[in-house]
Amino acid sequence: MGKIILASSSPRRALILRQHNIEFEVIPSPYKEDHSVTAFSYEFVENLACCKASGVIPLLKEPSLILGADTVVVLDGKILGKPKDYDEAFSMLKSLSGRKHEVVTSIAIIESSGEKEKIRSVTSFVEFENLSDEQIDFYIREFKPYDKAGSYGIQEMPEGYIKVYEGSFENIVGLCGQTVVEMLGEINAECRA
């Protein structure tokens, strides 16, 4: 199958792969995703995951399998990207307050030879409690969620912020490990067949 390269600088995604006993190396992708296109579609997020994966091809020293992933937070059919400042983070969290939204992570695993690619998207749901302005302000000051789509990371949310979530928790964090395991298993099987 070749070495597995994680085309992401996210320590959270790396941790998830390790927890699933997947051996890999990290090469951050030179592809900087642009969430200024705000209308959500699976195709858009899957294309971003592909671009992140294929973006490391020029940097490889040997044939590899590359895993790229992109996570978006979707509210009312619109993508909430990474907030550029405090005000944007505040208004994002305010818009999520008391409501249910989707978190979609698309995963692309491609061969550096360009021969094979697998793409899958996983959707989870998160419902926030009604958050006071003080809670929102506290969270932003304490956790500085400027690198996080939708202005929050579920793994660091204090008690009383999340009402409920449905689906894969890891997927909300940024990568559903079980899905990666399945995709790698399929690729492995295809290589042997």
Place this chain on the structure above:
Amino acid sequence: MGKIILASSSPRRALILRQHNIEFEVIPSPYKEDHSVTAFSYEFVENLACCKASGVIPLLKEPSLILGADTVVVLDGKILGKPKDYDEAFSMLKSLSGRKHEVVTSIAIIESSGEKEKIRSVTSFVEFENLSDEQIDFYIREFKPYDKAGSYGIQEMPEGYIKVYEGSFENIVGLCGQTVVEMLGEINAECRA
């Protein structure tokens, strides 16, 4: 053939396409090329051109042909990238002084559907005069070549800096128009066949 998208924010490349009567729209690529890999190979530069082209796929509104290009300056088998500051620009121009080097531009034209891709590289040669430190200092202060591979743009070089060049001048600027015309002609012919 679909609309042609230039996946480059370079006004020089846009000008060259216009001069060849090619109609296009510009969508700058979110792919930020990394020339920190300094060993030159055609494969490396061609991969970068591909990444730049495919990087705009998520941003497209309709099926298109996408043109990505990457230009590198090569001296003694090593890539000179964009200089990060005055000192780096100075030492690059100093190393080019009195010597002949290669300029390689790789061009990737891909269909957004992923069905077809054409990749071509064009090589030109440039020989610098022996440059005094004063000439190098003047050029950097006057032209601030921080966005240019190898720290210079041949189209703005003052008299007495370039001894001779061989091959396509446009290619040294950043895109050989004639090659693009040929590539588009081939794609057109294949579409009709």
